[in-house]
Amino acid sequence: MVLELYLDFMSQPCRAVYIFAKKNGIPFELRTVNLLKGQHFTDAFAKVNPLRKVPALKDGDFTLAESVAILLYLSRKYKAPDHWYPQDLQARARVDEYLSWQHTTLRNCCTRALWQKVFGPVFLGQSVPPETLAATLAELDRCLQLLEDKFLRDQAFLTGPQISVADLVAITELMHPVSAGCHIFEGRPKLNAWRQRVEAAVGEDLFREAHEVVMKAKDMPPAEPAVKESLAPVAQVLLR
Numbered sequence: 001m002v003l004e005l006y007l008d009f010m011s012q013p014c015r016a017v018y019i020f021a022k023k024n025g026i027p028f029e030l031r032t033v034n035l036l037k038g039q040h041f042t043d044a045f046a047k048v049n050p051l052r053k054v055p056a057l058k059d060g061d062f063t064l065a066e067s068v069a070i071l072l073y074l075s076r077k078y079k080a081p082d083h084w085y086p087q088d089l090q091a092r093a094r095v096d097e098y099l100s101w102q103h104t105t106l107r108n109c110c111t112r113a114l115w116q117k118v119f120g121p122v123f124l125g126q127s128v129p130p131e132t133l134a135a136t137l138a139e140l141d142r143c144l145q146l147l148e149d150k151f152l153r154d155q156a157f158l159t160g161p162q163i164s165v166a167d168l169v170a171i172t173e174l175m176h177p178v179s180a181g182c183h184i185f186e187g188r189p190k191l192n193a194w195r196q197r198v199e200a201a202v203g204e205d206l207f208r209e210a211h212e213v214v215m216k217a218k219d220m221p222p223a224e225p226a227v228k229e230s231l232a233p234v235a236q237v238l239l240r
């Protein structure tokens, strides 16, 4: 039975999982779960992931939530090349360190940037006070600085000389504010050169394919009332 990945390309961790699986030739069936249509609230999806979030994985009777767990499961099951998640104790610890850091920092402000600049005003018709957006963008800038100073430093990739899952998780996050029109690489030549190295390592076609949906987010038509209602709890958190 072929492995199933439940993804929505609007979601940054889904893009990381997709790129990883494709790049490593992992056979899978794509099950699209459109979050903006509330498809994660269906009973069928709850059987795969009771947390009702994407990404999710189903491998026979085994189901798994959480992007980091999924990336590591795929890496181990399909014996992906070592650089993705190195065996070496300290090299692996560097990847773990980034994966642990990013969830509450970079991920948070990248998600908020897209919601406050696009999903709120364009899709849900909810404008965000300028000071709220300014605070989000300032936090994003602070996280980008930490990303450069603490993680990237003078290395080719975030955790060493070769690409790892940390780079995939990071770049897919950063494409969120980029899709919202934030010029986050401007004035950051080191980070921009890293972005180009990651894109080249992934392959430009695959990178573009994974980001096509989110890059068109700002052209979405306004949401239907039922969709607005289903997204209200999330909007309440992310738009303030």
Ligand SMILES: N[C@@H](CCC(=O)N[C@@H](CS)C(=O)NCC(=O)O)C(=O)O
Residues within 6 Å of the ligand: 010, 011, 012, 013, 014, 035, 040, 052, 053, 054, 055, 065, 066, 067, 068, 234
């Ligand atoms: N920690 C989880 C986060 C998953 C997550 O928050 N997914 C979002 C999309 S990026 C989602 O499914 N949101 C739907 C909701 O919260 O209702 C992971 O890394 O997989």
